[in-house]
Amino acid sequence: MKAIAVRLVAVLVILSLVLTACAPAATPAPTKAPTQAPTQAPTKAPTQAPTQAPTKAPTQAPTQAPTKAPTQAPTQAPTQAPTQAPTAAPSGPVVKATPGKKVDMVLLPKFLGNIVFDQAHRGAQEAHKELQNPGQLQFLGPTPENSVAGQIEIITSATTQHVNAIMISNNAGDQIVPAVKKAREAGITVVTWDSPIPSGEGEQVFVAQVDFKETGRVMADMALHILGEKGGKLAILSASPDAANQNAWIAAFKEVLKTDPKYSKLELLDVVYGNDQFEDSYRQALALVDKYPDMKLIMAPTTIGIAAAAKAMQDEGLCDKVKVSGLGLPVEMVSYTLNGCAPEFALWSFTDLGYLTYYVTYLLATGAIKGEVGERFEAGRMGTYTIEKDPTRPKGLRVLMGPFTIYNKDNVEAAAK
Secondary structure, three states: OHHHHHHHHHHHHHHHHHHHHHHHHHOHHHHHHHHHHHHHHHHHHHHHHHHHHHHHHHHHHHHHHHHHHHHHHHHHHHHHHHHHHHHOOOOOOEEOOOOOOOOOEEEEOOOOOOHHHHHHHHHHHHHHHHOOOOOOEEEOOOOHHHHHHHHHHHHHHHHHOOOOEEEEOOOOHHHHHHHHHHHHHOOOEEEEEOOOOOOOOOOOEEEEOOOHHHHHHHHHHHHHHHHOOOOEEEEEEEOOOOOHHHHHHHHHHHHHHHHOHHHOOEEEEEEEEOOOOHHHHHHHHHHHHHHOOOEEEEEEOOHHHHHHHHHHHHHOOOOOOOEEEEEOOHHHHHHHHHOOOOOOEEEOOHHHHHHHHHHHHHHHHOOOOOOOOOOEEEOHHHOEEEOEEOOOOOOOEEEEOOOOEEEOOOOHHHHHO
């Protein structure tokens, strides 16, 4: 019995030692593991692994793959391409003219006897020589008194003579459409320049000297600069009621005055017409002074009108009371700008306009371009241009030349040489 008891005690001692040895391993594990492992493993692992592996895989894969691909492709590709392609930087080749092809052409201004149209003719002659066109370039125009009927008559005659192309500075509004359509039916290329066909019917492309809506803002800026922050009353002396470019510029000017608070102090009193004849414009300018004693400015977006109005104010000693501005030729306006009658005016190069118009017409007539939105072409010394939708008309395409130059006493003498 004693031996059994001794053995039992020994067994108990051994069991006690075994339990003691096992116990420390079990207790530190829960205390040390939960503080270190769960803070680093389960906080770091579950936040990184589950969010990046489980959550990122299940949530990001379905959201990033399906959403990113389908939403970004349709919105960025289709919307940007159609809107930017025709206007900004369209892709595709730049077409160059092949010199030496025979194209008989007619350059048709609003009427003869205006310096700006003579300048456009010189630009067209330069391009004609440069492109080595063995065909004929005719410069035909009506008289100022018979501009509308005269333009229609010249187009009709050119059609029967089977010329290849007609370049028109339109002074007949949409009255010119039937004659132009007959020319197109006869296979004649028709391009407008300086002044388009309002409806766009019959013409293939309009070569715009500047953006017509921008013209309204340029006129408003010059008026505000001349009259000062307090503004004042002004009237417009235009060319003819049928001149599409004049009407578009005046409409843009009215819109700017109506919608932009910057010009709220400018008050437009009247719009009158001098029919782009010096004597008529001179009389109309003086009539405005008589009719509106508190008028401070005459805005004439026509080279003949602005020169006539400035001379009228000078002759009557009214330059301190009524200023003149608008669109004019430096060579004609230099004295009026230096004496303060017309402190500021704007224009573009008509020589460049004639040159660019010739290039566009030659490329169309020879089949190098079709006259479609997005087509790009090279116009000799003037560089690369793009055919775009004309934003100033419901229908019609345009090639935009630009830019404006503002003339004042600082630069008018140099420009007039």
